[in-house]
Amino acid sequence: MTLDTTGGSAAQLTSNRWSQITRVPRGPVGAAQGRVAEALLRRAVRQLPVRLQYPDGSIVGAADPTLPTLTMHRPDALFRRVGSYGLIGFGESYMAGDWTSGDLPALLTEFASSVDVLIPRALQPLRPLAVVRHPRSMHNNPAQSRRNIAEHYDLSNALFAEFLDETLTYSSALFQTSRPSWSDLADGQRAKIDRLLDVAQVTAGTRMLEIGTGWGELAIRAARRGASVHTITLSTEQLDLARRRAAAAGVADRVHVELRDYRDVDGRYDAVVSVEMIEAVGYRFWPVFFGTLDKLVRPGGRVALQAITMPHDRMLASRNTYTWIQKYIFPGGLLPSVEAVVGITERSTSLRTVDMFSLQHGYAETLRLWRERFVQRAPALSALGFDDTFQRMWELYLAYAEAGFRSGYLDVYQWTFAPTGGHP
Structure with a gap:
């Protein structure tokens, strides 16, 4: 059976929505939030069976190369997005190509299994202040x-x-x-x-x-x-x-x-x-x-x-x-x-x-x-x-x-x- 493609417009979708993906938070506030996000991610990775790889090849986390690895191509953009927008920023950073992984499901499985590690217990009461509210x-x-x-x-x-x-x-x-x-x-x-x-x-x-x-x-x-x-x-x-x-x-x-x-x-x-x-x-x-x-x-x-x-x-x-x-x-x-x-x-x-x-x-x-x-x-x-x-x-x-x-x-x-x- 032939499927027609009328209805949704892929061209319209991309032109209307991707402009925000190209924008990385700037200024001293974005930089400060990025430094906090980087510190938290590095802390989490040291406690999980995953690795963080920087563009220069340096590794944070276990030495085992078979473990799921988050490979950063634009770490500053990744951390600024996460620092400013939390998990929305993490997802947008992947969409923008700031990071990749050779085994994306395995990496995300480890993160999903360890929510308490990703956000330190002392900071969890502050979560409602940081998340984006649901739009009307x-x-x-x-x-x-x-x-x-x-x-x-x-x-x-x-x-x-x-x-x-x-x-x-x-x-x-x-x-x-x-x-x-x-x-x-x-x-x-x-x-x-x-x-x-x-x-x-x-x-x-x-x-x-x-x-x-x-x-x-x-x-x-x-x-x-x-x-x-x-x-x-x-x-x-x-x-x-x-x-x-x-x-x-x-x-x-x-x-x-x-x-x-x-x-x-x-x-x-x-x-x-x-x-x-x-x-x-x-x-x-x-x-x-x-x-x-x-x-x-x-x-x-x-x-x-x-x-x-x-x-x-x-x-x-x-x-x-x-x-x-x-x-x-x-x-x-x-x-x-x-x-x-x-x-x-x-x-x-x-x-x-x-x-x-x-x-x-x-x-x-x-x-x-x-x-x-x-x-x-x-x-x-x-x-x-x-x-x-x-x-x-x-x-x-x-x-x-x-x-x-x-x-x-x-x-x-x-x-x-x-x-x-x-x-x-």
Whole structure:
């Protein structure tokens, strides 16, 4: 099937956003902040199994050359960015080419495993004074939610097709092997979808709602079981391709794809399914999201989510801050914690957990395969209009996420709820 690239404009993206990447903080304040950042990074590296390499070849950290190494090309720019903008500056410095690493996921995994080492305990109470506050434009009301989703998912269907497998599934796969290859990915995605449909009890005659269509694979597989599927998305790019894929699969009569916000859906469904969409809802709207799920599922039905989670203390610390991921990859998003989801559902809905299944290792491997493919497809991405800065940004994003799962900082669950029949 031919993928059209209308919608997101890579040329516009680069011209509008990269000007800030070329600017390095100047003046005595920038220099002072850079010196502090350098001292903290050198201190951290001495306590971790990683190395810091300067342009002259000098090394800070262990002598073992096999350890993950952060290779600096423009150390002054790196330290000034980090000193001024924290982790946003660290990410922007990679985008600008100030530093590289021969094993980016391994380096980031060590950092993700050692947050307390990176920021000394004595300085952690000052963190709220240093972080960038979340802009009001990220508030996920219905209009802003559509803009936020478009910024990521409407970049170009062809972009995603370059590094996703044939199912065009953009979430964790479920593998039967600990070290899968690219040839295992499509089957792993189908296995993930089938397991979620099984726990949601989707069979012939099921009336199913999917919140977050993606490119239609889950809806198609549910329809092939004989279900009647209503699937909603805020991405115009995904809407068009999902409809065409359902038609090509011969299930268009059982799959209704609609551009609609989850808050605007009415009716009752036997099953409500959503894969890695809650991450885009936003902290302040989690109660609304789960209240909507509770309203839409019929008594005796099932709600099945696939949801990425982070530790509760880190979620509380980051819920009001602005991160590199939010600025460049997923505007308006925040990962929930298990405690937050359980608290909201038990306080405010009739939904109760009946099953949780972790795909943590599977997601690390999924991200590895995507990242390797993304890097391999660099010439094709350039031909689509995605320049070197964009490609470094997405390589960092994929490696950053992989490191989160490898370190145990992040988890992902297929999480099944059943309504109890009444609110607490």
